[in-house]
Amino acid sequence: MKTTWALGGSFAGISSARVVAEFERNGASGLILTLEKYGLDFTTLSALLGIFLLMGLTHRWGQVFAGRAVPRWLPLAPAWLGALTLGPYGVVATFGYLLPPVVGLGGLPDGPLLHGWSGWTVAACGIVAFTVYGVALGVAAWSYQRRTRPRCVSPGSPGGGAPSAP
Template sequence: MRADAVGGWPRLAAVWCSAYGAANVWWLANPGSPFAPPEEVFSPGRWMAVALAFSAAVACSLIAAGAGQRRPAPARWTLVGVAWVAGAGLILYSYMLAISVATLLFGEVDDWGSLLARAAGATAGALTLVCAVAEQRRVRRACPHCARVHGRSPERRTDPAPWWARLAAYVAIAGCSVRVAALILDSVTAHRPPFALGTPFAVFVVLLILAGTLLPLALVHRFGRIWPRWVVPLAGRDVPRWLVLGPAWFVGAGLAGYFGVAGMAAWLLGEGNLAQAPVWRVSMEMFGYTAWGLGLLVAAVSYYGLTRPACPLPNSPYRVPMPLA
């Protein structure tokens, strides 16, 4: 399939976002309904979901209609910007999805309505971002066969990650280190172990630490794109890109949304149990998690470009000479 082919994605996104927005309108009008999930805490309110959903629906509808291709570049970039803001906003509004999925894995889900509503909101945001990326590629005149801007985009998996991606990966590792340090310091202060080995929480912490060390390194180093020699059965083969990208985007969006948006808001407003916690611990948790999430998201952008399939047309007319160093 051609990289610039939009197909039915914008139409699907427009319908999905409209349905999600309509559901939130109904929940606003019927707050006491047993089918209405509770509003997300520390968010501006359900009206925000309505505004974001219908903005995304309009942007995706215009992309589906091909309106952007018949308008000047500034208008098309505006359409791309609206789609990016609305899509990212819907994902951030559904920041509790990561927590809901974590509780689902441990069999402790107590509100399926909220889980499904958050999943619907995050899906609406993801579909909108897919449309934004597709339209952005056309505005940038990217190669329709591989989505690269030849001469400016990496052409092979073996190309090095850019400096800003490596910086973001190590920021994520630093954020993870700060959070783990806060956990250890808090345990030492309370004279108790950080967690009991063998418990579900211990397994969760181990997985989380791997997501803060191995995952960011895989995003910017060769072993995350090409299986290294010590992985004997797979050595030299391509690492499936979504094996790395999926966890990076899910964990990054979850941490940035839950702690960077909701956690910071709760801390600044002095709500919840954060007001009684020591300032050093809360600051280490909030800033550590936020840097961790944002670092993963930025590094994942680079990984996404580095692991694109090779261009099927070596002599594509979209290729331009590489600039001289």
């Protein structure tokens, strides 16, 4: 969706120019408007940081960077925070916002930018992305946590605390 807008196209009937005009109407700064013209906003920049985090959780450089061990908490803290907030947010938003109009229990968005089914489609893309990203972060964090947990060494074992008997 953001890539389509960044390339000057329309998504779900909403053009990139309309998105920028809405930001301008709401009093966004010149910097924000310039970034928005190229499809870059807070959510896009956050998504790029999130991709970097997922890559770090799943690649070797996320454990050892520039020859130094990465402290376990450094990627795990934001990963678990994201997993425990974005995943549930996506699930709650699906049942509270996306599902009611589909089953006829609620109305469609009626804002100046997001209106009707086109607005619902834009919201659905964001909500589904949050859900999938939250779950992906949880899986990656769990895997990273298991792979990087400290190993217990019992006394008397080779390389352990007490020297082993001959």
